[in-house]
Amino acid sequence: MKIFHGAFHLLPVLGNYGPIFGDLMLSSQTFKRQKCVQQSNPIKHVVIVGGGTAGWLTAGLLAARLSSRINNSELTFTLCESPDMPTVGVGEGNWPTLRSTLHTIGISETDFIRHCNVLFKQGSRFIHWENEHSSQYDHPFDVPEQASHGAQAQHWLHTNKHVPFSQAYCLQSALANQHLAPKLITTPEYSGFANYGYHLDAGLFAKLLREHCVNNLQVKHISARVKHVIQDPNGDISGLQLAEAEAKAKAKAKAKAKAKRVPTTKPPTTNSLLTHLTGDLFIDCTGFSALLLGKTLGVKNTPVNDVLFANNAIATHVPYATDQEPIESFTLSTAQNSGWIWDIGLPNRRGVGYVYSDRYTDDESAKDTLLQYIQQRHQDTDSLAFKHIRFTPGYKQQFWKHNCVAIGLSAGFIEPLEASAIVLVEMSANMLAEQFPATRQSMGIVAERFNQTFAYRWQRIIDFLKLHYVLSKRTSAFWKDNRAERSIPASLKKLLLMWRHKVPDIADFPARDEVFQAASYQFVLYGAGFKSNLLCTPDPQTMQAAEQLFSSIQGFTTQLTDKAISNRSLINKIHKFGLQKF
């Protein structure tokens, strides 16, 4: 009786608990009140703002992993995107993690390859990074067994092999040198004999994800500009006020659908009268603008421009000379005087861009550098369109504040040296799905975990990217300054000190789901000419196993062309025949 009585009295207070319950007023009475609120405040409606790769990938992963809750009407997902907002659209390289992500979301690999101009990416190649001359090293996706314990690295250092480290124990560099695909037409979807991620057209990818989310995963889609973000007095976001642009956008979409004659796709679930969108949890996928977490909730960036200097990119698409031209399996990264140039091979074109620091060069010279690079393979640069992107390298001081979590560029952005943008989206959405808060009251705990986890991940990514620069012997000011003591994070300095006499192993990377594992550090360190001076002789069993792997890999390398087919020929076959599901 008493409890009921108490609760009855509390009801009128619920609407405006913010200003009345000051943070300092945590008496036993307010505790009871919060308990009452908890029972009536489950997280039921999730609103994702922003419809680029981050928004749709997050929507897809969440809706697929939490589909039973959607089916039971316990949860809804709504994605709101502005019809006239251009996406950055250069997120073209990603990781092998995307295979399991797409599989989870329920998109067939054949459909994905056919719709998004996809190529199999097998790693990254760093050209002229070690020095200005003919140096290059690879960071392949294949990781040999026992690499996390440093077996091969110890063997390689101890036996003084003349074969580059990346080619000593895995086939991927040899595959890439001959433009060979990591799978055959008979290999089932999402598997391969070598590890792979993808190069893709980001715009087409977002479109495919959108169609799949709306048609198959019950994600509601609203096409409207957010005019105003409505907050509760306690700071929580309670809703979005949408602009009237709705009708216009809808008409446009209809006209587009008509022109393309795709009657099979359902029109997005939109409500033309809707001007106000409410939700319990808001996911900010609004890109650089960080409309919710940054602009509304005032979370600031942790800038890292004193560590990673690149703050500009100029990008373009380059056609192939013929439709027979080989497609590169690796993302090529070629060092320049004030940054580096990415080169990403898609079946229909290359995506090329110069990432540079405006402290060391100006836009004009940067464009010239990019033009020179393109002209090495492709004579005509007059018809190319260029896109300029300015950014402040860094990440948010908090990724989750109140009932809002940022995923994608809104959470942070640094140069795409190891294509870490999409994997962070996947990791964020997965953590959100796994630890999805049941109520507003438990959200704070998940938010705290999320913030800790991703602050750690950003720091590790920054360390790893910085490592590439620290190991370089290039001599221009940009590169020299990159090696200055004060620009190197303390955590990286400690690791480098450790690795003078030991190889990177699992003990150096203790977290669950490290973004970069020990093997990645080994590839970059020993690829770039770093030598760990091992003071002890490695264990003979370890050495024997590594020696065996070394010999078998060297043997395989010579017969690769008998077994594997070229990237282009596999892509053509997939367009024609499709891949089998099993």
Added chain:
Amino acid sequence: MAKLQLLSSKAHGKLKVIRCEYLDPSFAVNLSTVMVSELTFLAHEYPLFFYKSARSGEFQLAALLGFESGQNLFLDNGNWMSRYVPLDIQRRPFQLHVPEPQKSAVQSVGPRSNTHTSGHLTVDPTSPQFSFTKGERLYNEDGTAAPALAHYQTLCSHLLSASEQTRSVIATLVDHELLEAVELNVTLKNADIKLNDLYTVNVKKLNGLTGKVTWLNRYDHPS
């Protein structure tokens, strides 16, 4: 690689074909594609599996003829050692040339239409199955098809429709994920043989199916 010519009475009027003797090197294969329509004959004498075509990755139905590439244990000095010979073996040395459907300029996306209705016989006149002295004539003096050629023409046109039917049955099996990979381990006197890349019907899944058997419907009423 043998050079194929389109068969014509003009070019091949005097050519004779040797039947019932298997001399052509193309018979030295350890796998023959087979058709659903001949399964009742094959099942008594051949191990039958599904495999993926190396060219297209598509599932095909096959009789296993040997354990290693080029080994045909059904072949003995030019004689086929079983009562029934698979259609795709019987039709050799003739090959059916089916022109590729006209491709549009745009990259083709989505399921292909595979309904070929006609083709043209091709031959490699240098095959040991052909002769000018031995065997049965392909053409009569007036240039019309002799009984031997008529036999092969019937065979090839039957194969064309049989392969459409087979494709449709396999597509249904694949759609319902009724195939599973098997590993074949054979112990011989002096060697253990392991064969991968073979598939068979998952009987448990097949028995677990509910509802109508759609592929039977499908080829009773071709749409």
